Each structure stands twice: as C-alpha cells, then as structure tokens.
Amino acid sequence: AAGVIQSPRHLIKEKRETATLKCYPIPRHDTVYWYQQGPGQDPQFLISFYEKMQSDKGSIPDRFSAQQFSDYHSELNMSSLELGDSALYFCASSLRRGVDFVVETQYFGPGTRLLVL
Amino acid sequence: TQLLEQSPQFLSIQEGENLTVYCNSSSVFSSLQWYRQEPGEGPVLLVTVVTGGEVKKLKRLTFQFGDARKDSSLHITAAQPGDTGLYLCAGDGSSNTGKLIFGQGTTLQVKP
Numbered sequence: 487a488a489g490v491i492q493s494p495r496h497l498i499k500e501k502r503e504t505a506t507l508k509c510y511p512i513p514r515h516d517t518v519y520w521y522q523q524g525p526g527q528d529p530q531f532l533i534s535f536y537e538k539m540q541s542d543k544g545s546i547p548d549r550f551s552a553q554q555f556s557d558y559h560s561e562l563n564m565s566s567l568e569l570g571d572s573a574l575y576f577c578a579s580s581l582r583r584g585v586d587f588v589v590e591t592q593y594f595g596p597g598t599r600l601l602v603l
Numbered sequence: 604t605q606l607l608e609q610s611p612q613f614l615s616i617q618e619g620e621n622l623t624v625y626c627n628s629s630s631v632f633s634s635l636q637w638y639r640q641e642p643g644e645g646p647v648l649l650v651t652v653v654t655g656g657e658v659k660k661l662k663r664l665t666f667q668f669g670d671a672r673k674d675s676s677l678h679i680t681a682a683q684p685g686d687t688g689l690y691l692c693a694g695d696g697s698s699n700t701g702k703l704i705f706g707q708g709t710t711l712q713v714k715p
Binding site: 529541578582591597 | 645691
C-alpha cells in the first residue's frame with residue numbers, strides 16, 4: 487500500500503538559510519499534518535491543512551509557513567533557520583469522512599531530518 | 604491544555620517478560636492511538652482505540668481504552684528483542700481538526 491512520502495529525507499543548512507520540506511500524502515487522503523520532533527522528545531504539532539485550507543495551527547514559528555496544493559501535497563517553508571530548528575519533521579495524512587468530519591487515523595511519513603549548522 | 608502522561612519513560616527487561624505501558628490524562632479523548640517509532644523513522648501506527656472500555660489485541664500486544672476515555676494501556680506478553688523501540692500514545696486534540704497530542708514516549712529495551 488502507498489504510504490506518505492517526504493522529501494528530502496536529510497537536509498543540512500546553515501543558520502539564516504531557508505529550507506523547503508515536501509510531503510505527498512497517501513492517495514485520496516485530504517488532510518495533511520506537520521509535526522516537529524526534537525532529539526529525545528515527542529512529536530509536536532505544527533500545522534494542518536484540510537482540502538487545501540489551513541485547519542489548525544500549533545506551535546509553528548512565524549518564520550515557518552506551509553501550504554497544501556491542488557494535488558494535496560504540502561510544503562513546509564522554513565526561513566531564517568536557527569540552530570534550534572534542527573529536528574525531525576514529520577508529515578502525516580488522513581481522510582475525513584462524512585458530514586460530521588470524523589477524522590480517520592493519521593499515517594506518518596518517514597520524516598525529514600534537518601540539521602542546521 | 605490537554606496532556607498525555609506516559610509511563611514508564613524507560614523500560615529495560617529480559618526476553619520473555621511481560622510489561623505494561625500506561626498513558627493517562629485528565630482530559631477525555633474521542634480516540635487514542637498507539638505508535639511505535641524506530642530511531643530516525645516516522646511513527647508507525649499500531650492501533651486506534653475509540654470506544655470506552657475497548658480492548659484490542661495485536662498478536663502479543665493488548666491495548667485497552669479506559670471506560671472514561673481518559674487513559675489507555677499497552678500490555679506486551681513474552682517480550683522479544685524485536686519489540687525494542689519507542690512506543691508513543693497519542694490522542695486527538697480538542698480542536699476536532701485531528702491534530703495529535705503525544706505522550707512523552709516509552710523507550711523499551713528487550714535484552715536477549
């Protein structure tokens with residue numbers, strides 16, 4: 487079965503540079519979530535999109551922005567990178583069902599490991 | 604703010620032993636999910652529990668959702684070295700948008 491695809495898998499940047507992370511959800515999934523996981527920490531929710539509209543926002547810095555495109559893939563744009571941005575960034579996708587928008591289980595991608603030097 | 608308290612945070616046991624991991628909260632969750640994560644990889648879904656009191660079994664793993672939907676447990680019978688990894692519980696946040704609130708995780712080491 488197709489899974490969530492993230493690219494790149496590894497990324498090394500210098501301080502103050504920019505980075506773009508990409509996420510391709512499972513086919514037919516309409517919702518994408520972004521999480522950040524620091525070393526030895528649990529994943530923290532950043533932002534989510536449903537049908538190309540932002541649906542929720544968590545602890546995402548103002549230096550970061552994201553969007554979901556017409557083909558449902560999503561990109562997380564990170565500017566003015568700081569050392570503390572070094573982390574694993576996960577994308578997850580799910581499918582909302584029915585008029586009550588019951589959210590189905592989230593499936594995670596393999597993550598992008600970002601290292602800021 | 605919804606929080607999930609997971610315990611223990613670290614567990615080192617011998618092959619063949621049983622263990623239980625707990626995930627507790629003062630908040631009600633409409634569902635709880637258990638994930639297993641390998642180093643440098645994304646969390647892999649093990650199970651989703653939705654109904655209070657629900658019990659689900661996955662081979663040697665038994666998952667239970669508390670009657671009040673505030674807590675959950677993961678029990679592993681006859682642990683094997685292949686069970687070694689990070690186990691995370693996660694609940695849907697209160698915004699009804701699907702965002703997950705994670706517990707701190709339990710790092711399990713099963714020694715042969």
